[in-house]
Amino acid sequence: MFLLKFALLNLTRNKRRSAITVLAVGIGLAALIFLWAFMDGSHEEQRENVTRLFTGHVQIHAAGFAKKMSAELVIPNRPEVLEKIKSNPRVVSLAPRSKCEALIGTTAQSKGIVLTGIDLDAEPLVTDIKKQVKEGEFLSGGEGKEILIGHVLAEKLEVGLGDKVVLMTQAMDGTLAGFAYRVKGVIHSGALPLDEYSAFISLASSQELLGIDSDIHEIAVRLRSRAEIEGFKKDMQTVLPSDSYEMLAWNEIVPEVDQWASYSNAIIQTMLIAVMAVIAVGVMNTILMSIFERTKEIGVMMALGTGPRQVVSMIFFETLVLEFIGIILGIGLAYLLVFHFQRVGILMTGFEDAFAESFMSPVVHPHLAFHRVLTSVKTLVLITSFISLYPAWRAAKMEPVKAIYHS
């Protein structure tokens, strides 16, 4: 108690200096925590967007389909499998799909793409492909052969709404199948895999094209949340044995997002250490100055019998108090900032294109996880405490006689 009071008294001797140090600690900490929340928020959004855009949370195939993508690898026991998945309580919705590699072309030229056959009612419940159709319309399900293509692909093929394109692919029986389709809608998703290398037709039409009857290649599943993915996979292990089926989480299909997140995490952690070290040096400087000004007083305290260890703990305690006040300030500030921007969002004007490339909308909503705060504070306390041992040690090493007669 006395130690705390004494530390506070000593810190209030030079109120301005202590206040500046506390502010430096607080602002530095708040800035880092906020930065972290900002990055976490944008990664969170990337993840959400990727699953919304086209992967869903989990995809189920026949074993080996992801690698080979050949038409005959249809999902075995389809009706039973669909039923089992539907009845899992974690599942919100599912969409059956066909999928194959195809050539799309006009008389002038052709391109290789992934052709997906989608269930027109089920697909919008799992992904937002329907919403990405910004020109023309979504597939109608009528008799006519309709196709959706990405806008980059449309530009390259020099086709527009209503124009005819020809699809060629290898059917289940190994023969080459081809049909003409009319462009019904153009997709602007911001993600190249969709905008340049994809085309969508109705599931029924693709089944006809591929000669696979009612069979399907893929089931895209939306769960209540991403957190349920592991649980869902476990639930399904026995129903979908790995010798006949494969189950892929969204981040196995698009690993870039998680890789990007851990990359920027590593950067923030490096910055964390660097910034904290700078702050710690500031704190150390404050304490060093305050010790210097009190040299004589510390000498007197030593003469009265204060041992080197007690001097160390007194000065160390001062550092801790200074740090503690700064940390409280920093955490408070960080939460205020995060709460504010969570509500209004941070508009990244000028970065829209780059953001779209990486599955992000240009409005970022920071997301603050408590363990980020904890890590930041722990790093700060560790580094500051370590660096501040130096002034404490210097003070304790002073010879009392010299300190007392110091002027």
Place this chain on the structure above:
Amino acid sequence: MALVKIEGVSKVFKEASLPVQALTSIHVEIQKGEFTAFCGPSGSGKTTLLNLIGCLDRPSEGKVHLENEEVSSLAQGKLATIRRRKIGFIFQDFNLIPTLTVRENIEYVLWLQGETESLRRQKSKALAERFGIGKLLSRRPAQISRGQQQRVACARAIIHKPLLIIGDELTANLDHKTGAELMDFIKKLNREEGLTFLYATHDPIMMERASRVVRMQDGRIIDGKG
């Protein structure tokens, strides 16, 4: 048995560009209950010697014994423990800790010793009343007079009942009347409680009150070895 025994002690300050020989082959003994003045011209080594006796500094040569324990070669931590238990310092310019109240200044050593708050309060209150500063306990050093500050410094030096009290020029910054009062007060403590008191002074009036006078010159004791 002598309370303090100084054997062949020399002190050289080496930090300056030229080494300074502050003390040369000092032999002296202090008995329990003495009231001894160290006098001599400026620079004769009084402060240096008192600091060695008070375990505040270590000699370059020779031995210092306190209650038969050789203290001249102990580490700073051990010396601090001895000062905390056995020595009371009263400094020339009082050196109260400015951020602490009068009470906290007086209680400081008890706090170092780990005494409980209630015991500290009880002792500091009783002592402050004896010194006539009982009403000033919650003030800060800057809010009391120099004479009062000196009493606080005295109270702080004796609250833990040390074996030995050391006062370097302790009345030099006080007017004559206040200085004389203070000396009388300490003399009373010396008589009543058998406190050993050593002080350095230039002032002839202060020397008169001593039961023994040690005269120094050029780092040597020239008279009063006892």
